[in-house]
Amino acid sequence: MTKKLKWVSFVIAALLVFLAACSNNGGGKEPSAAPPATGGPTSDAGDVENNLGVKPVTFSFYGHYDWMTTAPWGDNEATKWIQENLKVNVNPVQAGGAPEEKLNTMIVGNDLPDVIFTDRGAVVERLIKAGKLVALDEYYDKYPNFKKYVKESTFNLLRSEDGKIYQIPNWYTAGTFGNGGWMVNKDIYNELGGPKLETFDDLYDYLLQVRDKYPNVVPLEVGEKGAGLDIMYGGFKENATSHDIGLKGYPDGDKLVSIFEDQAYKELVLYINKLFRERLITQDALQQTQDAVKEKVNTGRVAVMIESNITTYGAEGHRALTNANPDSGYEIIWPIRKAGLDKDKIFVSGFESLGWNVNVITTEAKDPEAIFAYYDWITGPEGQKVLFFGPKGLFWDEENADGSPIPNEAYKTGDVNERTEKMRKFEDFNWAGNTTFIDTAKMSLEMALSENQRSWETIAQSTVTWATSKDVTEYVNTEPIPETEIGVILQNVNDIYTVAFAKMVHAKSDEEVLAVLEQAKKDSNKAGLDKLLQFRTEKWQENVQKINAGH
CATH class of the missing domain: 3.40.190.10 (Periplasmic binding protein-like II)
Known part of the structure; x- marks a missing residue:
């Protein structure tokens, strides 16, 4: 802000x-x-x-x-x-x-x-x-x-x-409800032989092929202001979503622990940086507008996309491409994940019953x-x-x-x-x-x-996006009022995070990524992250009691 x-x-x-x-x-x-x-x-x-x-x-x-x-x-x-x-x-x-x-x-x-x-x-x-x-x-x-x-x-x-x-x-x-997910450009995918796209290693290899063969195409599109980057977090950890990043804490038993302590988050930022350094992601990803993203999607200049609202981007882009060629368009795919994880425990997005x-x-x-x-x-x-x-x-x-x-x-x-x-x-x-x-x-x-x-959106929802969305209702109402002490802490932590994330995306090496991550952890702790997580833990546990009382 x-x-x-x-x-x-x-x-x-x-x-x-x-x-x-x-x-x-x-x-x-x-x-x-x-x-x-x-x-x-x-x-x-x-x-x-x-x-x-x-x-x-x-x-x-x-x-x-x-x-x-x-x-x-x-x-x-x-x-x-x-x-x-x-x-x-x-x-x-x-x-x-x-x-x-x-x-x-x-x-x-x-x-x-x-x-x-x-x-x-x-x-x-x-x-x-x-x-x-x-x-x-x-x-x-x-x-x-x-x-x-x-x-x-x-x-x-x-x-x-x-x-x-x-x-x-x-x-x-x-x-269950959810519109987040991954999709591929059918023309490019078929021209490259329809390779396996299940793990982040598979994705990396595929994006390299796209970059080398299609210089005017974005290998991995990540949405307005890079919103899709956080969404990848769910692929590095079973039963998790990027909602944890928003909380700045992941659940460990009945308490929230700093996201900066999470191994899955560390793996995420290292992977994002690797893709960015090798120009597999738009270099202005963190600044690009929604209109710019839609223009790329609707003209077929995107090979793979991850977004929290993939059904809207996909449906509109699919209509645009199939108007010119009925065999073109986009296809929803099961979420990409870290090798060794259970595909049925991977979630792209979270939904709230509210x-x-x-x-x-x-x-x-x-x-x-x-x-x-x-x-x-x-x-x-x-x-x-x-x-x-x-x-x-x-x-x-x-x-x-x-x-x-x-x-x-x-x-x-x-x-x-x-x-x-x-x-x-x-x-x-x-x-x-x-x-x-x-x-x-x-x-x-x-x-x-x-x-x-059938509509593209309905097919995507019925086959993938609903099944890969996790109920996170128990974490609602955990936002502090801005003018309170905890609200000020939240704003300071968010500011620290925003700057650190941009630095990690643009870092020149893995070592630089880890150094920024470590500094962000120290700065957030100094800003009062522990108090914020304690506040959110208490609200979360109150919600759990309310939800249980309503069953």
């Missing part, structure tokens, strides 16, 4: 405290009395349980991310159907590429949006303490769908320090219950079908016994790439994604198609 962003976060915290002091009730708006049910969809939505309480409402929605731009409401078939049938309208508020500054401006102007879409953690907790969020417990008890699909242990982990729930989870799950991000309803909302009722509809079967597959009559006309849509002729015979792109636009508005329902429905629908009609 830059000094500028640090300053902004302190300003936001101070402003929120000021707003809390000025608040009349000091504790946020309590759930309002339930309005009478006004029915739900007025067209052919059918008699489904999640119609209960859906009420016409208009609300503002702000996505607190620099990458997020919310498209106009009603511009695609899904949101247009919602607009016309549910009488729900959304006014997007854009971050404009500067979310911290945007939120700061809204706070200063006392002009918060009705809904904020953000990560769990510091922003949410600050808004709660400032009394600016609506507690949702009563609504969760009243409306049916979240109660049905969210595990009790997940609800326990969503609770804030005051015991209330202010957050609506997105892409939560009761099963999902990815959350929605919070602010006290600016005139009818918070109506907004929640809409979100409960979203997360139920009807909402998930509309916001993932499109409204009835577009790509499906009937359902099977499980409630999953049955593909119609338009789905079966239409262009796969065009259909996938259209559905991706629907999904952008699926702010209460129900992974449990969607995974079942998507697989049911796709398996009804012939193999060449």
Whole structure:
């Protein structure tokens, strides 16, 4: 985090405290009395349980991310159907590429949006303490769908320090979920004879061939700002993911131990440096933008790629290449691993039952219950079908016994790439994604198609990415508030790590890598890493108790 962003976060915290002091009730708006049910969809939505309480409402929605731009409401078939049938309208508020500054401006102007879409953690907790969020417990008890699909242990982990729930989870799950992985360029792989690609030794040999034969191709693509480099960690150790690197500690019994002490991490940075020194990885890997990565992938100038969101890169790149040549494209592969490790104990990514991000309803909302009722509809079967597959009559006309849509002729015979792109636009508005329902429905629908009609993403998920993703829910909520002593320690440790990692990637020898690693360990210990890991260990063990209580 830059000094500028640090300053902004302190300003936001101070402003929120000021707003809390000025608040009349000091504790946020309590759930309002339930309005009478006004029915739900007025067209052919059918008699489904999640119609209960859906009420016409208009609300503002702000996505607190620099990458997020919310498209106009009603511009695609899904949101247009919602607009016309549910009488729900959304006014997007854009971050404009500067979310911290945007939120700061809204706070200063006392002009918060009705809904904020953000990560769990510091922003949410600050808004709660400032009394600016609506507690949702009563609504969760009243409306049916979240109660049905969210595990009790997940609800326990969503609770804030005051015991209330202010957050609506997105892409939560009761099963396995993951989009990280490895893929290969089919043309290059086949031209080189389709060699074995199972271990890091195999990968190294293959990348050398690519470098020597295809000078304009990136042998190993590692994503925006080198994000895929950390992902390789899971290949050096059984039952581990790069989530340990984010924690700066790996589990050893019931405590977290410094990542700098981990043999697998040492092997990882030595391997990365070897690839970088031999120009098998883009030399600007740590600086490259997402657009630059996509351009390489979509033009076929990537031989192998590892990324935490490989399904998105792969699906888009595969569409681009197969549009020109149906036999080209990318293929998902089982994760690369260290020789001697069990392939079935290798994980690329981690998932949390709480999902990815959350929605919070602010006290600016005139009818918070109506907004929640809409979100409960979203997360139920009807909402998930509309916001993932499109409204009835577009790509499906009937359902099977499980409630999953049955593909119609338009789905079966239409262009796969065009259909996938259209559905991706629907999904952008699926702010209460129900992974449990969607995974079942998507697989049911796709398996009804012939193999060449199935989406690249679905094939990748069903064959590899879900099976190689590990549940790391027990480590949620272990981030300290930035302005606290532990929060400052975390920032200092992260700064030390970021600089050290860049030095290890660019080091001229193994010896230099190990020297930087040793210095980073000393500097982190001096900065208070032990206190950070103790804090996270305590939070982790509290989570374990909450999860066990929810079973």
